Amino acid sequence: MRRYTLIILLLLGARTAIAQDNIWVVANVSEVDSVFSKADVRTLFMNNSSTQKPVLQPVALSPGHRVRSIFNAKVLALPESRIQSYWAQMRFSGRMTPPKEFETLEEMLEYISNNEGAVGYMPAEIELPEHLIVIYESL
Amino acid sequence: MLNLKSLLVLTAALLIVMSSQAAEESEKLELSGFARAVGGFVDTDKATYEGYDDSVSFSEKSLIAVQADYNFSSTLSASAQFLLHTDEDRESGLEWLYFTYAPTEELQFNVGRLRTPFLKYSDVIDVGFAYPWINAPQQLYSSYMFSQYEGANSRYRATYGDAVVDFEVYYGRYKDDIISNGVDVEVKLDELYGGVVELNYGGFQLRTAIISGPKVETTIDEVEPLIQGLRAAGFDDIAERFDINDSANAVLLGASYDTLSWYVSGEWMKISSDIDVLANLESFYVSYGYYYESVLFHLTYASSNQSVNIVDNTIPVGVTPELDLLHYSVEALNAFLPTDDLDTWTLGARWDVKTNLALKGEISFLDGKEGKTSFFDVEEQSFDRNATLYQVAVEWVF
Numbered sequence: 001m002r003r004y005t006l007i008i009l010l011l012l013g014a015r016t017a018i019a020q021d022n023i024w025v026v027a028n029v030s031e032v033d034s035v036f037s038k039a040d041v042r043t044l045f046m047n048n049s050s051t052q053k054p055v056l057q058p059v060a061l062s063p064g065h066r067v068r069s070i071f072n073a074k075v076l077a078l079p080e081s082r083i084q085s086y087w088a089q090m091r092f093s094g095r096m097t098p099p100k101e102f103e104t105l106e107e108m109l110e111y112i113s114n115n116e117g118a119v120g121y122m123p124a125e126i127e128l129p130e131h132l133i134v135i136y137e138s139l
Numbered sequence: 140m141l142n143l144k145s146l147l148v149l150t151a152a153l154l155i156v157m158s159s160q161a162a163e164e165s166e167k168l169e170l171s172g173f174a175r176a177v178g179g180f181v182d183t184d185k186a187t188y189e190g191y192d193d194s195v196s197f198s199e200k201s202l203i204a205v206q207a208d209y210n211f212s213s214t215l216s217a218s219a220q221f222l223l224h225t226d227e228d229r230e231s232g233l234e235w236l237y238f239t240y241a242p243t244e245e246l247q248f249n250v251g252r253l254r255t256p257f258l259k260y261s262d263v264i265d266v267g268f269a270y271p272w273i274n275a276p277q278q279l280y281s282s283y284m285f286s287q288y289e290g291a292n293s294r295y296r297a298t299y300g301d302a303v304v305d306f307e308v309y310y311g312r313y314k315d316d317i318i319s320n321g322v323d324v325e326v327k328l329d330e331l332y333g334g335v336v337e338l339n340y341g342g343f344q345l346r347t348a349i350i351s352g353p354k355v356e357t358t359i360d361e362v363e364p365l366i367q368g369l370r371a372a373g374f375d376d377i378a379e380r381f382d383i384n385d386s387a388n389a390v391l392l393g394a395s396y397d398t399l400s401w402y403v404s405g406e407w408m409k410i411s412s413d414i415d416v417l418a419n420l421e422s423f424y425v426s427y428g429y430y431y432e433s434v435l436f437h438l439t440y441a442s443s444n445q446s447v448n449i450v451d452n453t454i455p456v457g458v459t460p461e462l463d464l465l466h467y468s469v470e471a472l473n474a475f476l477p478t479d480d481l482d483t484w485t486l487g488a489r490w491d492v493k494t495n496l497a498l499k500g501e502i503s504f505l506d507g508k509e510g511k512t513s514f515f516d517v518e519e520q521s522f523d524r525n526a527t528l529y530q531v532a533v534e535w536v537f
Contacts (some may be wrong), residue, residue, distance in 0.1 A: 039341060047339070048244070078399060080490035082397060084268075093208060093254065094253075
């Protein structure tokens with residue numbers, strides 16, 4: 001019994017660690033038409049679709065990156081394996097390809113910085129170059 | 140005159156030549172692929188199911204495919220998918236070849252050889268990595284006809300508030316040799332069309348689809364002499380019913396809900412047909428899955444019900460040997476017609492070992508109806524149509 005209690009505590013611990021972390025969705029745009037909701041962000045990253053003009057280009061961190069796990073849990077609300085199988089379906093049915101992926105936060109930030117319309121998720125409170133704006137903050 | 144097939148081959152060759160040109164072109168060419176190794180057996184020696192018998196076989200569903208996507212510009216691309224298959228009933232080769240024109244983010248047109256969209260996973264049925272099971276519910280996934288077509292489609296994506304709705308319509312033609320119960324069946328449709336509407340709202344998805352073939356022409360070489368014999372003997376009405384040359388339609392409804400730790404999904408479909416010997420098939424499944432760490436456990440119930448119009452055998456017996464032969468041939472053909480009533484419970488697990496590699500294990504309890512085919516190839520009539528199917532698989536995408 002004690003062993004199970006420990007496992008449960010560990011699991012709960014892992015959940016709280018993620019819950020305390022918040023993320024920002026950061027875009028290389030001068031302004032946005034309207035405030036982004038969680039659903040808008042999900043649609044942008046899963047369906048590559050938004051009503052925003054000019055068109056936004058979502059980019060992501062590689063699977064296994066801590067910030068990606070937080071984003072998966074808080075915004076997409078899907079486990080990594082489901083996200084992977086979803087993109088396999090989209091790619092091999094000729095519908096869409098997944099967002100471009102980066103190994104590190106620095107690489108992703110540099111890409112967003114240099115490409116107009118690029119959007120990615122970051123840990124909240126990160127220091128940003130002046131021309132990038134936060135379009136969504138997780139709770 | 141160039142037919143579509145040679146045009147496709149030519150385009151493929153052109154693609155390969157272009158793709159092998161300068162190194163700077165590599166940005167425009169994307170290579171990806173998928174593979175699966177599936178092994179399994181059924182616990183009976185009186186019938187086979189999906190090609191499986193009572194000894195372990197890895198050659199029924201294993202395959203490898205490579206997809207090449209070449210971007211001519213930001214709006215125009217070409218894609219080809221080559222598939223190598225171990226299944227004796229399927230041909231290896233070019234599965235897909237199409238051009239995509241996407242003038243805007245919301246609108247897409249495809250022209251070429253395409254996979255027919257109908258069920259949730261029917262256009263990725265070879266990509267085992269894309270779905271939870273090893274064997275997607277047989278009652279729906281093996282029953283839907285016309286897996287690919289040569290033609291064109293159009294996809295449009297609309298956003299209504301927080302809901303995203305995808306529309307797809309397609310039109311084309313289909314021709315294929317299907318091997319059913321060891322018999323070579325040629326199926327041809329000069330016209331095939333349908334549509335799909337899919338609504339996504341958060342983790343919630345609703346899908347509906349239709350497919351229609353106004354004239355399905357089927358040729359079975361083995362049956363042709365019988366049909367001619369029946370006509371010659373004046374039994375035109377019986378001959379007429381074995382001569383498949385009529386319409387077939389199917390409709391689908393599906394729903395699913397995905398969360399961080401579990402999902403539920405279900406699909407229902409109905410095939411209706413003016414073809415006497417195919418008649419109607421109604422089937423559905425419901426599935427529940429639970430994620431524990433990187434392992435998914437799932438449970439699925441699936442059921443199908445097929446109504447077949449057995450052709451009344453009005454040919455008298457004992458008059459002449461020729462009539463006797465005709466009589467028993469019609470009997471044999473009647474017995475050959477599929478009557479696929481089957482209920483299954485499937486329990487499975489999928490472990491995503493890496494982001495592009497999954498291991499799966501699955502047990503299916505197959506509960507058919509005595510006297511019906513129930514998706515089995517029955518070898519001994521004493522078989523009670525109950526069996527258990529065991530499978531393991533490795534699914535890989537690259």
